[in-house]
Amino acid sequence: MSDLTPASEAELVSMVQQAMSDATPLFVRGNGTRSGLGRTVQSATTLSTSNLSGITLLEPAEMVFSAKAGTPVSVVEAALAEHGQALTFEPMDHRRLYGTDKEPTIGAVAAGNISGPRRIISGAARDSLIGVRFVNGKGELIKNGGRVMKNVTGLDLVKLLSGSWGTLGILSEVTFKVLPKPIHSATLQFSNLADDKAIAALCEAMKSQFEASGAAHLPAGLDGDQAKTLIRLEGFETQLRYRLDQMAKYLSEFGKAEEIAEAESAVLWQGIRDCGPLAEPTDHAVWKISVAPTKGADFMARFASTHDTRYFFDWSGGLIWVAIDPQTHADAGASALRKLLAETGGHATLMRGPADLRSRIEVFHPQPAAVMRITSQIKNTFDPQNIFNPGFMYSGV
Amino acid sequence: MGTIAIPEPNMDILARRQEIVQDLQKLVSGEGVISDPTELVPYETDAFTAYRRVPLAVVLPQTTEQVAAVLKYCNKAGVPVIPRGAGTSLSGGAIPQEDAIVIGVAKMSRVLDVNYSNRTATVQAGITNLNVSDHVGPDGFFYAPDPSSQLACTIAGNIGMNSGGAHCLKYGVTTNNLLGVKMVMLDGTVLDIGGEHLDAPGYDLLGLVCGSEGQIGIITEAVVRILPKPEGARPVLFGFETAESAGECVASIIAAGLVPVAMEFMDKLAIEICEAFAKAGYPMDVAALLIIEVEGSEAEMREQLGKIIEIARRHGVKTIKESQSAMEAAAIWKGRKSAFGATGRVADYICMDGTIPTGQLPYVLARMAQITDHYGLRVANVFHAGDGNLHPLILYDVNDPAERQKAEDAGNDILTLCVEVGGCLTGEHGVGIEKRDLMRVQFTEEDLRQQMLVRAVFDPAWQLNPAKVFPLDGRVSGQAA
Known part of the structure; x- marks a missing residue:
């Protein structure tokens, strides 16, 4: 096991060129806080971007920053906070789920398209990512996108790289657009709603004009005895007050809303962001499932009728986090989930599970044959020798 | 004629015109295939009207299955395909070539x-x-x-x-x-x-x-x-005595943590042209105008506007005019959104679409004026100031070949300037044929090659909108799927 930690783009290029000529597969990572995700990769050599660190552009008046890929997310967030700005998509921190330490990197946030509860109002990481620099599997340094928030010049490789988990290129620098940080926020909680009723409430909230920035439902037993249906609102002081009052009135058919004030609300949403309610027990597999919000409750009722699970909803009911014991269900419910999803529409990714499970089932949602063929061909254009995270996402990809 | 090359047609395909049209008619019956020369004329260009080519035929399918059948046929027959929506592209994205079939999706509109x-x-x-x-x-x-x-x-x-x-x-x-x-x-x-x-x-x-x-x-x-929809939305006009102070005002608003839903910039010539067309009540005695729109509840709009007005005052705003009714608000937007059409009544123009970091706005405004002065051309500036997306409209006479060349040259200089200051060739209009030959200003050969390899996964032999986006020389083909 050897580790490569390039300290410059030039060094990264030469390391990749070397790996290419030696046909050495590279396990590409930032600081490894998401170790435990993906299919099992056979690779003796790890390449970490941790030494490519530092903010290279910070223009608050243009709502944009660039940073080298290995820059810790916390460093980026602190620099933005000094100017009252933030990453709008609220990237999830996976350390709780995987029991890892060190600092998540901004490059991995881009490479994994990692978002959080605000994704339903602000888009995903890929929507804020406007520019990349990366080294492809031929050792070529490529740039795409830019530092301006509107750019449609040529094919949008930024989107392809985001969510490719290092299988297409090794990001060396990323550029994100940002927004002013919400000045205040608070949460409305409705209690004791059944899943279907709760999701109906969340969807109603999202249909309103009061710009809910979080819409989650924790069934009973997950965080206390009562089911909690949570709607986060933001704004400057009078605006927030107005929105809380209006939203409570607007959703009065779902019961009386209790207000959760700023500090407690922040802790609550951080837990939802990081899948806190399902982090323990650590030997349970965890799925991340995406469906249309209106289909979430029914989908989960059907799955839970045959499987022993714990779960909660985010994204207005469209994101379902599911924990399941692989001792009880040998494939962690994979085939049943995917069969149901074929009817419902949507996809499921195994976010956490023992290595043997990850080598037996598809971790990332299987794709139709035509899409899989395109996927392999795209991979081949970036990484013809298949040296980046070989087989991390799919067989050969 | 302008200087942008459109490939010479493949004579073999032209010779097979009748056969191809008959085959297409079998796939899309009735009025779905247009082949009459006069009926093809409306499809010879898009909104980048300086370039025109009459296509071999136009197909207007009504179902996905028909689109699939036509594409499959064109793929086998080796006939180029030009996809078309409404033909409003300002960069020539939908301009055909003589040996190509245009596939228009306008009939699928439900x-x-x-x-x-x-x-x-x-x-x-x-x-x-x-x-x-x-x-x-x-x-x-x-x-x-x-x-x-x-x-x-x-x-x-x-x-x-x-x-x-x-x-x-x-x-x-x-x-x-x-x-x-x-x-x-x-x-x-x-x-x-x-x-x-x-x-x-x-x-x-x-x-x-x-x-x-x-x-x-x-x-x-x-x-x-x-x-x-937001509870309410209100556009407000801010007139400034210099373009620079308007540009600085935009940067200050964003730096203050305010994100109005829109911030539009117009310079004096654009104001005159749009006001004459839309009677929107734009102030005529200013050098630059910002249309800033806020939205939300009445109280939210008040609070946001209050802060914006305070900042505008610091930048020496000369006139502030709030829309007092939905009708006034509509007129304000009508003026802005008809800028291109209204300009077309005054002169021929080419519309640029570069983006720049907003901090460079004052510098770029000054440099653009120098560039158009150098060529002896007039320019009307309208743009999305908040996101740095410029739309300089370079006015010229399409019937004067020398002036047309100057307009294209000035446009190229402006786009090169956008890239030099850290921006892009196009913000929202696309590359089309218009900016195709400037791609190397923004990208290296490796950058372009990676994009073309990805493109080739979907179209290995360059049949889909083939003369667009990538310079005609140095193209990369793929292996058949």
């Missing part, structure tokens, strides 16, 4: 499904942008991207060009408001990418399709994000 709880609308891709908003409007929803051509332009075209509009400062561009597409590939394969759920698994093909300028497939259906 709304298939609306789901307010999911905040999604599923539409056929030939629907106009405005019709999506109009369809959901009575229920209090809208579709956010709002290009100025929204009355005519199609969702298919918006996806092809990743179109923006005046309100993307808050709501983003097409790619940020698109959840799924049905796309037909050149070999006739129909792909469903994404849907009402978020973040499709695997590589982000949806993101790749958006902005691909008709080079990787034809979109026949789309799932788009619809949003609840």
Whole structure:
């Protein structure tokens, strides 16, 4: 096991060129806080971007920053906070789920398209990512996108790289657009709603004009005895007050809303962001499932009728986090989930599970044959020798 | 004639015209195939009218299956295909060539499904942008991207060009408001990418399709994000004595943590042209105008406007005019959105679409004036100031070949300037043929090669919109799938 930690783009290029000529597969990572995700990769050599660190552009008046890929997310967030700005998509921190330490990197946030509860109002990481620099599997340094928030010049490789988990290129620098940080926020909680009723409430909230920035439902037993249906609102002081009052009135058919004030609300949403309610027990597999919000409750009722699970909803009911014991269900419910999803529409990714499970089932949602063929061909254009995270996402990809 | 090359037609294909038309008529019956020379003329160009080529034939399918059959046929027959929405491209994205079939999606224009709880609308891709908003409007929803051509332009075209509009400062561009597409590939394969759920698994093909300028497939259906309308929206006019102070005001507003839903800039010539056309009540005694729109409840708008006005005063604003009614608000936007059309009444023009870091605005404004002065041309500036997307309209006489050349040269100089200061060749109009030969200003050979290799996965022999986006020399072909 050897580790490569390039300290410059030039060094990264030469390391990749070397790996290419030696046909050495590279396990590409930032600081490894998401170790435990993906299919099992056979690779003796790890390449970490941790030494490519530092903010290279910070223009608050243009709502944009660039940073080298290995820059810790916390460093980026602190620099933005000094100017009252933030990453709008609220990237999830996976350390709780995987029991890892060190600092998540901004490059991995881009490479994994990692978002959080605000994704339903602000888009995903890929929507804020406007520019990349990366080294492809031929050792070529490529740039795409830019530092301006509107750019449609040529094919949008930024989107392809985001969510490719290092299988297409090794990001060396990323550029994100940002927004002013919400000045205040608070949460409305409705209690004791059944899943279907709760999701109906969340969807109603999202249909309103009061710009809910979080819409989650924790069934009973997950965080206390009562089911909690949570709607986060933001704004400057009078605006927030107005929105809380209006939203409570607007959703009065779902019961009386209790207000959760700023500090407690922040802790609550951080837990939802990081899948806190399902982090323990650590030997349970965890799925991340995406469906249309209106289909979430029914989908989960059907799955839970045959499987022993714990779960909660985010994204207005469209994101379902599911924990399941692989001792009880040998494939962690994979085939049943995917069969149901074929009817419902949507996809499921195994976010956490023992290595043997990850080598037996598809971790990332299987794709139709035509899409899989395109996927392999795209991979081949970036990484013809298949040296980046070989087989991390799919067989050969 | 201008200097942008369009490939010479393949004589073999031209010789097979009759046979090809007959074959197409078997695939798309009735009035779905246009081959009469006079009826083909409306398809010879788009909104980049300086270049024209009459296509071999135009096909207007009504179903995804027909699109698939036609593409499959063209693929086998080796006939180039030009996808077309409404033909409003300002960069020549839909300009045909003589040996090509135009496939227009305008007849596929129905709304298939609306789901307010999911905040999604599923539409056929030939629907106009405005019709999506109009369809959901009575229920209090809208579709956010709002290009100025929204009355005519199609969702298919918006996806092809990743179109923006005046309100993307808050709501983003097409790619940020698109959840799924049905796309037909050149070999006739129909792909469903994404849907009402978020973040499709695997590589982000949806993101790749958006902005691909008709080079990787034809979109026949789309799932788009619809949003609840804000409680209220109010555009306010701010007049400044210099363009620079208007530019600095924009930067200060953003730096103060305020994100108005739109910030539009117009210079003196643009104000004059638009006011004469729309009678929007624009102030005529200023050098630059900002249209700043805030939205929300009355109290929210008041608070935001109060802060914006304070900043504008610090930058020496001369006139402030709030719209007092929905009619006045509509007139303010009508003036801005008709800027291109109104300019067309005054002179021929080419519309630039470069983007710049907003901090460079004062410098770029000054340099652009120098550039157009150098060529002895007039320029009207309208642009989306909040996001640095410039639309200088270079005025010229299309019947004067020397002046036309000057206009193209001035345009190229301006776009090169945009890239030099850290921006891009195009913000929302696309590369088309207009900026194709400037791609090397922004990208290295490796950058372009990687893009072309990805393109070749979908179209190995360059049959889909082949003369666009990438310089004609040095092209990379792929292996057949």
